Each structure stands twice: as C-alpha cells, then as structure tokens.
Amino acid sequence: MWLALGASAVYAQSAAPTAAAPQANAPASSASPGNAAQQQSVLHWLERLHMATRNRSYTGTFVFSNGTEIASSKIWHVCDGRQQLERIEALTGAPRITMRRNDEVAIFFPVQKLVHKDRRDALRQFPDWLRPTNPRIDSFYSVRVVGSERVAGLEATVVDFVAADGLRFGYRVWSEQRTGLMLKMQTRSPQGRVLEQVAFTELQLDAPVRLELLARQFEQTNGYRIVHSxxxxxxxxxxxxxxxxxxxxxxxxxxxxxxxxxxxxxxxxxxxxxxxxxxxxxxxxxxxxxxxxxxxxxxxxxxxxxxxxxxxxxxxxxxxxxxxxxxxxxxxxxx
The missing domain is CATH 3.30.200.100 (MucB/RseB, C-terminal domain)
Known part of the structure; x- marks a missing residue:
C-alpha cells in the first residue's frame, strides 16, 4: 500500500457519514490565524505542496511515528523539473536504502545483497504530495490556516485539511513559508487524535545534491540479486x-x-x-x-x-x- 505516508509507504510494498469534530482543528501552539487571503482552496494548497519539490534539491532527516513504531530516515532529493531522483536511507531497523527515479523504485537490502525493483503505486510520499487528481476534492475536504510554527529551524504555515464526513481522516500540514515544502504532517482522527506523524528534524534546502550521482547510485546493482515486481x-x-x-x-x-x-x-x-x-x-x-x-x-x-x-x-x-x-x-x- 501506501499506503502509509512517509518512507513506510515505499518500504511496506504497501455507514452514514458524520461531521468531523471541532477538536480535530485545535489551533497550533504559538500561532496566529491566517487572514482571509490565506484561506485558499484545497486545490491551491495541494498544488503548492506538490510544486515545492519541483526544481529544488534538499537533504534532511525525518522521523515517522504511528503510536507503535518510530523510524528515522535520511533523505537526498533532487529535481530538475523533468527528472526527480531521491535516496532514502533507513537509520533505524535493518539496513535499507530506497532509491527513486520518477515512478521507478529500487529498494536495496545490503545485508542480503538484494534489490527489489518496482513502480511506485503510492499516491503520495513525504514530503511530496502528487498533483491532485480529483477536481471535486473541495467537496470532501475544507482547508483552514491555523497559524505558524517552527519546524527543523524553519518557519512554517500550519494548515488543516478537514474531512467533510466520517469516511476519511483529516490532516494537519506544516508548509515551509518561503518554498511551500512540507516539513511535517499529521494524520488525525475526527476527534483530533494524532494517528500518524512524519516530520523533518533537520533540513537543508537547496543543498548541493547532484542528479547524476543519484542516477548512478540507482543503477549500481553489481553483486546484488535483483528481484523485479x-x-x-x-x-x-x-x-x-x-x-x-x-x-x-x-x-x-x-x-x-x-x-x-x-x-x-x-x-x-x-x-x-x-x-x-x-x-x-x-x-x-x-x-x-x-x-x-x-x-x-x-x-x-x-x-x-x-x-x-x-x-x-x-x-x-x-x-x-x-x-x-x-x-x-x-x-x-x-x-
């Protein structure tokens, strides 16, 4: 699936509606609400989050938690507007490196000398949300700017995506104010309980990540047994x-x-x-x-x-x- 957000999305090779409770959108700490100009549509915010990873390189460390598991990973990301490459190295658990080139995914298991190659079926992966595909998404979510906070040393706008019914969860997103890049995200129940969270603990924007180096690493499978999906x-x-x-x-x-x-x-x-x-x-x-x-x-x-x-x-x-x-x-x- 994916269907879990964050690095676990790649690693996993994963009733009547009720209104969302107000608690799900409690104001962010040390935050002041955005003005009317900031209250853009869901499509606007998703497009901003999506475009933030285009034509930009960065490196950082992020942590994923879901109540029973905490995992940290190091990420190198580069995109020239056409080709997007990424390396995600697990810092916890068994050694594992996930390389991504556009929608191609190669997962390296160094101990077993094994590589799994596949296409990315996940619809999104932290910190990138793919371009929204449902033009009616505003019928099922509303958006509200609830304030600002610092994440990984960077100023972020805090945005709630509020589910319109009980068939989906809500999301709270921290978007870096200058670039729009997602710095942190929580998946929240209708009662406001945090079900999952993924967040950068350190991040270098516009880092000197070389696209050709990541491209070579994607192809470096000598000595590995390759398993194709x-x-x-x-x-x-x-x-x-x-x-x-x-x-x-x-x-x-x-x-x-x-x-x-x-x-x-x-x-x-x-x-x-x-x-x-x-x-x-x-x-x-x-x-x-x-x-x-x-x-x-x-x-x-x-x-x-x-x-x-x-x-x-x-x-x-x-x-x-x-x-x-x-x-x-x-x-x-x-x-």
Whole structure:
C-alpha cells in the first residue's frame, strides 16, 4: 500500500457519514490565524505542496511515528523539473536504502545483497504530495490556516485539511513559508487524535545534491540479486469486476495484476479521493489460507478482509474501517 505516508509507504510494498469534530482543528501552539487571503482552496494548497519539490534539491532527516513504531530516515532529493531522483536511507531497523527515479523504485537490502525493483503505486510520499487528481476534492475536504510554527529551524504555515464526513481522516500540514515544502504532517482522527506523524528534524534546502550521482547510485546493482515486481496493467472490466455504486469521493485510479510464479495472480484496484487512498487486493478464495475475516489497524492504516463469492478481498488504506467495508460491499463480480 501506501499506503502509509512517509518512507513506510515505499518500504511496506504497501455507514452514514458524520461531521468531523471541532477538536480535530485545535489551533497550533504559538500561532496566529491566517487572514482571509490565506484561506485558499484545497486545490491551491495541494498544488503548492506538490510544486515545492519541483526544481529544488534538499537533504534532511525525518522521523515517522504511528503510536507503535518510530523510524528515522535520511533523505537526498533532487529535481530538475523533468527528472526527480531521491535516496532514502533507513537509520533505524535493518539496513535499507530506497532509491527513486520518477515512478521507478529500487529498494536495496545490503545485508542480503538484494534489490527489489518496482513502480511506485503510492499516491503520495513525504514530503511530496502528487498533483491532485480529483477536481471535486473541495467537496470532501475544507482547508483552514491555523497559524505558524517552527519546524527543523524553519518557519512554517500550519494548515488543516478537514474531512467533510466520517469516511476519511483529516490532516494537519506544516508548509515551509518561503518554498511551500512540507516539513511535517499529521494524520488525525475526527476527534483530533494524532494517528500518524512524519516530520523533518533537520533540513537543508537547496543543498548541493547532484542528479547524476543519484542516477548512478540507482543503477549500481553489481553483486546484488535483483528481484523485479511481476505486474501488468489491466482493467476492472477485463477482469470482470465492477463497483455497484461509488463510495463518496473515491475514484478508481489503476488496476494491476501481480503475478507470483508459484501462486495465483492477485489483482490490486486502487481508489483515491485526492488525498486518501484505498487498495482492494483480490485473489481466489483458498479455504486453507483464508480461514477468518478480520480487521486490523496500525496508526492511520487499516485493513479489512472479507470473502466475496469465490474470492478473498483485502481492503487496505489510510481511512476508517467503515470506508474499507463500503468498498468491499460495493464490489461485484461480473458474469
């Protein structure tokens, strides 16, 4: 998935609506509210956050936490407006280096001398939010500037993205005032509880990161065993699936088939409302493996499994479990 935000998005090779509670947008500490000119649209802020990583290089250290896990990583990022390269080195846990070139991802495991190569399915990755794809996103989120704070020694504007219903979480974002770069982000429950957080602890903007050096590192696989993700694009219709009705705000994005030579293929259908995303993993039901339906949670990421006819469906995303259930209930096999 991704579907978790931050470096874990790459590492993982991851009901009636209710109004969001006011507590979710408690003012930031030592902050003063923005004036009317600052209260821009959701699309405006997402575009600003997205463009902040273009034509800019930086290095820094960021920390991800979700209540049960704390992980830190070092990042080197460079973009010339056309090509974007990135190196993320895990500073905690097993040694691991994630290299990204545009939508190509290579994860190096130095101890095992192993490289996993794949395409990035995540819709966003800290500190970059991809260009918003849902023009109706303002129907499902509102935005409010709540003040300013310092993060990693830099002045940031604090912005709340408030969910319009109970089908999605809210977000609080710290955007560097000069460049717009995201310095910190929290995923928040409707009650205002922080479910996940990712933040820079130190950051050097406009650092002398060389694009050609990162490009060489991406290709340096001598002595490593390379494992390629075996997947091919498809469509829900070709695989005889459809949604009986939409889950409010969530649009179908991509449909891929992941093929393991030793197992039946697994289909992945991705939906997004422009911020949150949901993946449906669909495989043939196996009574020996698929023994119990379940709901699990880790930080903001929930997963839910259900049997749908002759298939087993795992829904996963940074959304409430009710949203996952609505996706599964809407899923229908075509004859």
């Amino acid at each position: 075996v997947q091919r694009p498809s469509t829900a219709l070709d695989q005889r699936w459809r949604m009986r009705h939409d889950v409010p705000g969530f649009q179908p994005m991509v449909f891929n088939l992941r093929q393991d030579p030793n197992a039946a293929p697994i289909a992945q259908w991705v939906f997004s409302d422009g911020l949150a995303s949901v993946s449906l993993f669909i495989e043939t039901f196996n009574p020996q493996r698929h023994t119990r339906e379940s709901v699990q949670a880790e930080g903001a990421t929930h997963s839910l499994t259900r049997r749908v006819g002759d298939h087993w469906v795992t829904a996963m995303g940074e959304v409430p479990p009710e949203t996952l259930l609505l996706h599964i209930q809407a899923l229908e096999r075509l004859r």
